[in-house]
Amino acid sequence: MPALSEERRLPIDSEGDIITARQIGREMASRLGFSMSDLTLIATAISEVTRNIVDHAGRGEIDLRVCENGKLQGICIAAHDDGPGIEDVELAMQDGYSSRDGLGLGLPGSRRIMDEFVIESERGKGTNIVMKKWKP
Amino acid sequence: MRVPILKQENFLIASVQSALSDVEWERLRDDLADQVGRHRSYGVIVDISALDVLDSFATRTLRSIAYILSLRGAKTVVVGMQPDVAYSMVRLGLSLEHIETGLDLEDGLMILRESLKGGAGPV
Numbered sequence: 001m002p003a004l005s006e007e008r009r010l011p012i013d014s015e016g017d018i019i020t021a022r023q024i025g026r027e028m029a030s031r032l033g034f035s036m037s038d039l040t041l042i043a044t045a046i047s048e049v050t051r052n053i054v055d056h057a058g059r060g061e062i063d064l065r066v067c068e069n070g071k072l073q074g075i076c077i078a079a080h081d082d083g084p085g086i087e088d089v090e091l092a093m094q095d096g097y098s099s100r101d102g103l104g105l106g107l108p109g110s111r112r113i114m115d116e117f118v119i120e121s122e123r124g125k126g127t128n129i130v131m132k133k134w135k136p
Numbered sequence: 137m138r139v140p141i142l143k144q145e146n147f148l149i150a151s152v153q154s155a156l157s158d159v160e161w162e163r164l165r166d167d168l169a170d171q172v173g174r175h176r177s178y179g180v181i182v183d184i185s186a187l188d189v190l191d192s193f194a195t196r197t198l199r200s201i202a203y204i205l206s207l208r209g210a211k212t213v214v215v216g217m218q219p220d221v222a223y224s225m226v227r228l229g230l231s232l233e234h235i236e237t238g239l240d241l242e243d244g245l246m247i248l249r250e251s252l253k254g255g256a257g258p259v
Binding site for chain 2: 039
C-alpha cells in the first residue's frame with residue numbers, strides 16, 4: 001500500500017510527456033491495487049487530459065496523488081495549464097465536439113470512465129481538470 | 137522508436153512493440169502508405185498486442201491508416217487488441233468501425249488470404 005503522501009508532479013511540455021504521465025499514473029494506481037481493467041481506464045484518461053494540455057496550451061502540469069474519502073482510497077489526477085482556456089466548457093464536454101480533431105471523445109470519454117471529473121476553464125485563464133477514481 | 141514493418145507474402149506486417157508517441161503514430165501511418173506502394177502489398181496487418189492503452193488519438197490514427205491504405209489499394213487488419221484495451225475503448229466510446237480486426241497475427245494472415253481468394257483482387 002503506498003503512503004498516503006505519495007504524490008508526483010509532472011511538467012508537461014511535449015507530446016512525449018503524455019506517455020510518461022500515463023505510465024507513472026498506471027504504476028501509482030497499480031500499487032493501490034486497482035484491477036487491470038481499471039488501470040487501463042485510468043491510464044487512458046490520463047492520456048486524454050495530458051494530450052488536452054499539449055494540444056491546447058502547449059505546456060502545463062499533471063499532479064498525481066493518492067487520495068482518500070472516508071474508507072475509500074483512490075487516485076486523484078489534476079491537470080493544470082495556463083493556456084487559452086475553453087470558451088464554452090459545456091459544449092467542449094459534449095461527445096463529438098472538438099476544436100481540433102473531429103472525434104472529440106477525449107475529455108467527455110474521460111469523464112465517463114472516472115468516478116469524479118471536474119473541469120474549470122475560462123477564456124484567457126487556462127484550464128483545470130480534477131478527476132478521481134476510487135478503488136472498489 | 138520506429139515501428140518495424142516486415143514483408144510476408146503480398147502483405148506487410150507492422151508490429152507495434154511499445155507505446156507510441158503521437159509523432160511515432162504519424163510516422164507509422166506515413167511509412168505504411170509509402171511501403172504498400174513500394175512492395176505492391178494487398179494487405180497490411182497492424183499488431184497492437186504490446187499496447188496497454190489505445191486513446192482517442194491512437195484510435196483516430198489507426199482509422200486514418202486503414203482509410204489511407206484502402207485508397208492505396210490495400211486492406212488493413214488490426215490484430216492483438218488486449219481485452220482491457222477493448223473494454224476501455226468501449227467505455228470511452230471509441231470505435232474502429234470499418235476496420236477489420238483479428239485475434240492475433242495468424243488470424244490476420246488468414247483474413248487477408250481469404251479476402252484475396254475472393255477473386256475480386258486486392259481489397
